[in-house]
Amino acid sequence: MSTVQIPEALDSLAIEVPSWAYGNSGTRFKVFGTPGTPRTVQEKLQDAAKVNELTGLAPSVALHIPWDKVEDYAALREYAEGLGVKLGTINSNTFQDDVYKFGSLTHSDESVRRRAIEHHLECIDIMDATGSRDLKIWLADGTNYPGQDDIRARQDRLAESLSEIYARLGDEQRLVLEYKFFEPAFYHTDVPDWGTSYAQTLALGEKAFVCLDTGHHAPGTNIEFIVAQLLRLGKLGSFDFNSRFYADDDLIVGAADPFQLFRIMVEVVRGGGLEPNSDVALMLDQCHNLEEKIPGQIRSVLNVQEMTLRALLLDRAALAEAQRNHDVLAANAVFMDAFYTDVRPALAAWRQERGLPADPMAAYAASGYQKLINDARVGGTQAGWGA
Ligand code: LRH
Ligand code: MN
Ligand code: MN
16 A cells, blocks of 8 residues: 555646657657557547557647647647547648758748748647647757857847737637757857747736746756746746756657656746646657657656655655754655656556556556557658658
C-alpha cells in the first residue's frame, strides 16, 4: 500500500499532444518509416485519442499548418470531438518555403512579409473554425553571418508584423511566441530567448504570451528560473515539452533529465500555473524517430504527470521553514525528498479509481491497436520535416 496522498490538483492536469508526433520523423540523415503511421490528419487524431483514452491526460491535439491542412476545419473539429478530443493550438509554419529563405515576418521585402502575415491570418481563421484558443508562432528567421542583415531593423519589422497578426485575434484567442537560440539560423535568431519574446509580446498586449520550448536553450541554462520569472511577470503562455541531450533533440520529455522536469514543475506549481484558469498551457513538442509513436506519447504524458505529482507533494511549509532558517541542507533535503518519492504505485491506484488502466503502457501493448493500424495503414507520411 502506498502512503502517497494524491492532491486534487492532479485531476485537472491536461497535456496537449502534437499531431506531428504521430508522423514519421528523423534527422537530416534519415527518416525511418514506422508501420502504422497515419496517412491523414484524421488518422493522427485517432492515435492521439488512443493516448487520451488510456491515460486521461491528453484531451487536445495541436495542429501544424500546412502540415495538417484540410478543406473543412469545422468538420475536422466534429471528427475530433467524436473521438473524444479537442483541436488545440494552431502552429503556423513559415520555415519550409523557398520564399522564406531570408526570413518571414522579419524579411526586408514587404511582399514576403505580407505573405507571412497572411499565413498567420489564415491560421486565425482556422482557429475560429476549430475553436482553438492559441496561435503559436515559431520563426526560423535569422542570419548565418555577422553583417548579413541589420539585426535591429529585423526586430522592428517583427514587431510591426506581429502587431498586424495580433490585431486580428478574437477576444478569447491568444498569441504565443516561441523562442529558440539557434537553428536553422546559426549566427543570430530573431527570437532567440525569453527576453526577446517577452519584449515583443509585452508590446503587443495582454493576449500575447511567451512559449517556452524546453529544448530551445543552451546547455546549462536554468530553465526553472525562466519559468519563475515569466510566471511572475504574467507572461508564461505555454510549454513545448521535450528532452534534449545536445541541441533541439525533441526526445521524450523527462527522459534526458527527469530532475530538470521536476524543478520546472515545482516552479509551475509555485507560480499558480496549475490553477484553474491559469494562463499556462502544457504541450508536448516531440518527435519519435526510433520508438513507436503512440507508446512514445503515452510515456511522455505519464512522465509529466509523475513529475507534476512529485512537485505537488513538495512539503512547502517545511521548505519555507528551512529557507527562513537559512538551513541550506534541510531545504535541499525537503526538495530532494519530493523528487525521490516513487509515485508510480499511487498513480496506478488513482487511475484505476477513475476507470483508467493502472498501467497505460501495458494496456496499449495488450490492446491490439498497433497491429490494427499496422495492417490498415500503408504508406504513412512524415511529420512534416522535408515532406
Ligand atoms: C522548432 C519547433 C517549433 C515548431 C516545431 C515543429 O524547433 O520547436 O515549435 O513548430 O519545432
Ligand atoms: Mn517547439
Ligand atoms: Mn524545437
